[in-house]
Amino acid sequence: MTGAAALLRQRLRRDGLQLVLWVGGVAALTFGTFAGVADTFGTEQERAALVAVALANPVILVFRGLPSGTGEGAFLIFLSLPFLVLLVALMSAFLAVRHTRGDEEVGRTELVGSTPAGRWAPFWATVAHGAIANVAAGAAAAAALIAAGQDAAGSALAGAAIAGAGTVFLGVGLLAAQLVRSARAANSISVGVIVGSFVVAGVGNAVGTPSDDLTRMESSWLAWLSPFAWAENTRPLSDDDPGPLLLSTAVAALLVGAAALVQARRDVGEGALAERAGRARAGRVLSSMPGLVWRLSAGSILAWAVGAAVVGALSATLGSLVAQVGTDNPQIAAILERLAAEGSIDQGVLVTFFVMVGVLAACFGVQTIMRARQEEVHGTAESTLATPVARAAWLRAFLSVAGAGILLVCAAAVGGACLALAITGGSSSLASDALVTGAGQAVAASVFVAAAALVFVIVPRATILLGWGIVVAAAALALFGTIFGLPTEVVAISPFAATPVPGPDDVDPNGLWWMLPSAAAGAAASLALMRRRELAAGG
Structure with a gap:
């Protein structure tokens, strides 16, 4: 020893x-x-x-x-x-x-x-x-x-x-x-x-x-x-x-x-666990850089999407559980009546659960950018960039797959919610609420992808630490900000808390006005800077 x-x-x-x-x-x-x-x-x-x-x-x-x-x-x-x-x-x-x-x-x-x-x-x-x-x-x-x-x-x-x-x-x-x-x-x-x-x-x-x-x-x-x-x-x-x-x-x-x-x-x-043997010849998908990244990320996309689908299904079914609890306890029933007067309980349950969907989607997106860093550290990025693939095109492939994966993860959550509503006979209006909320969380997750890409380009050795750090900090702010007594404006700095919120009559766009430009600008800046950056293979 x-x-x-x-x-x-x-x-x-x-x-x-x-x-x-x-x-x-x-x-x-x-x-x-x-x-x-x-x-x-x-x-x-x-x-x-x-x-x-x-x-x-x-x-x-x-x-x-x-x-x-x-x-x-x-x-x-x-x-x-x-x-x-x-x-x-x-x-x-x-x-x-x-x-x-x-x-x-x-x-x-x-x-x-x-x-x-x-x-x-x-x-x-x-x-x-x-x-x-x-x-x-x-x-x-x-x-x-x-x-x-x-x-x-x-x-x-x-x-x-x-x-x-x-x-x-x-x-x-x-x-x-x-x-x-x-x-x-x-x-x-x-x-x-x-x-x-x-x-x-x-x-x-x-x-x-x-x-x-x-x-x-x-x-x-x-x-x-x-x-x-x-x-x-x-x-x-x-x-x-x-x-x-x-x-x-x-x-x-x-x-x-x-x-x-x-x-x-x-x-x-x-x-x-034995790995499945690969094919002798690569398919057409692997002939392009986005196809290669998609192949590397396919398992992760499936895992995060399954988790999001489960969360989406829970978001559409726990509302009815709330009502069932109320039938067994008069005090709870009275509280539910007061909450119902302030807004739809089912809607509130769905919006709350979709914060977790946003976190899952952001984790997948950031993980994909981290995969680019791992490719760089392990030396495989150097081999790829020795071909006619340009640095910006290489990073663009990871950004594209991260964005597509985020959409799939959020779509899986929306699909899970809609399936649960169809099985339980829930309100059809909740399906449109799930679509709005899921789309908003996809935008929020994209902000983290852009931020992680900027970190990867500017401070590559801090990609993993800062990549996960910003997701954890934003999730903590969204979930704990009100408990800490922080003003609503401060809590809304977290993209997870700044997504569009469906109301009884319309949709509050919330922070959509700044999240979309931020995600686009961050991705564009990372691609521009990547053209001038040298490989940083150190761990």
Whole structure:
């Protein structure tokens, strides 16, 4: 294990800045949520009113957490815990893939394996590295809660719940890296599992059982299939139940063990899942640069589109669930009547869910631009540009596929919503609302593609960090801006919050006037600058 210890020290130095940013983001989100709660929901009556509305409108629970009371600490956990777990889950999965399959792709793992450190040093160094990162993130969240004046024991349990869930997704990343031959595919699998777990926990909480006084929700059996729900059901700063942490620990150990078992039985550079043999001759599609990029991105487009279709279907069906909940509880029925007087509940549910569609589409678009950076780092871009393909045409192919993929992802969401409406007999007007909202989110996602392309051209080595960073920051602003007490004008800076919104009689174009020109100008500028840029092959 001496080799693993030396490798771990090297990786901690190498990833120092990234870990500081991830852990600092967890602490900032925790303390920022507290500040927003103190300003906006300073009294128990205000907190109780919001919890009652959340229990009456299950869509809120899909994008928040599990209500456990109206105390300040419990309310803070309700608003922030799922997103803290989401941050740590992404950090853990990316870390696992980067230091296993990623290093294997570029040859580092084989070099280390040829030394006295042996083949297993990188694997166990990654496990230790991920565990340290998760403990640091959990400790940062706990420290932020204590600094906010919350109970030390409950704060520590919240940190442990975050770290435990993150360790589960560390195991997911490790296992995904053993199954496929590329870091790109492993990251896609990991993100799919994370997003799926987030949605399963949210829907499982939404269909749970509310308390008679509308201050708590008991998760349904569905939620217990997700590590997000295990963290939430520890109910920090309320019941303080450490029991669900045993689930996180057991599943994390099982996943790490499975990953180790697969590694012991495969060759370096190979994956446990056999790849389909390619054709002897390339088809016509591969004779063009856009066709090549489309072929490289086809699997990702399918995965993101399937996820968007599921979200779209949920957006059109949970509205009826809201009404069903109201029939079982008179207090909820009264709240629903008040909400209905302010606007269509079904419409509000659909618009809220399509924010997630916009995030999924933006993730695909940014991922496609990152693929251009990976082609550059791995040297394949140089081979391509040695042909008559010009630099601008090469980048234009990635931009074109990113735009087409965004349209397909949003169209899949609209199709899922329309199919769900047809099956459930929902209002036909919601289909047009889904079309308007989906189109708006496609425009918002295009803004991120243009921004990522500019970063790729101007600061290529920061493409991955800034590419994901702007998506995460914009999503956090759209989802948490009002909780932080930020003005509506500030929240609207996020493209996800500036999309056209269908109303009872017309459509509010919102920020469409600036998003369309920004996306077009950013794409044009990146193409113009690419003509003069030299290749930057460094990692």
